[in-house]
Amino acid sequence: MARLNHAFATADEATFEQLITDIYTQSGHTLRTDLARLSQALADALAKFQLDSRIAALAAKDIPNARLRLDHVLKMTEDAAHRTLDLIEQTAPVAESTANDARTLASTLDDRSHNDIRRFLGEVQGSADRVRANLTEVMLAQGFQDLTGQILNGIRTLIGEVESVLDELAKISGVEIRPPTRADAGMLHGPAVPGVSTGTVSDQSDVDDLIAGLGI
């Protein structure tokens, strides 16, 4: 083996070929048996694979559906984060002006009178400042959308790669691509995903119409 390595490393083609021939001659029988076993295993695997139309179903429908579902999750988290940011942007100035108004009003009051009002204004100011600070934290927490989104994008890319591999495998196996038989027929479907879910209502008014149409 050391001689073989050396012949390979020094690109000594003649010696390398001679050594390989020697090895083959010495252990020809074992090698041929191994090759026969390997080719039988490959044939078995291909035969089994051809029977498995589930792979075709995965390539044709389930994987593309998974991609669409991920896209929808991304969109939903993005929309929710933006909606939260909308409300923070609307609410933060209210808290800020409340704190400022309380501060201004307290400063106009006489030191020796209106103690209750002064204390109250102090509390209002403190509360409004806390609301403002908490809103900043809520705003930063919306960064989850970026972080989860990056992870989802990574999985989306992976799914795309699996999809093309499965497509290739389905072509090689010659399996006819047909709609999957649903293994999860008894399961609930969860949130509707546009472009994936069929036969779903689009919003509550659709539900109300349907329910009313059923006489309830």
Place this chain on the structure above:
Amino acid sequence: MASSIRFLVVDDFSTMRRIIKNFLTDLGYTNITEADDGKTALPVLKSGVVDFLITDWNMPGMPGLELLKEVRNDPVTKKIPVLLVTAEAKREQIVEAAQAGVNGYVVKPFTAQTLKEKIDKILASQAAG
């Protein structure tokens, strides 16, 4: 005056751009431009209207590290302070960014205090230098 500093915030996620922009506004900085990746950011930087660059790393088109290198290679932009705000948290990545000339590095998710500290630190060293 501090509030006149012109920021460019680069991130492919619109939510993150909005968060950083809001945060800068809270700190009193109102001159903020946005871009969604290095390719769209670069012409803005080269036009000379940016004093401070805050960028993500992992973006399609041109990632943040490449943007940083472009910024450092151009005489017009090479002195612009660059703060990377990124989810990339491997030591070798931080070293790589430092070697490329980054001025600050914040790992997502970050707190308000962390972001403020890094911005303040960079501005202070700019003022001193």
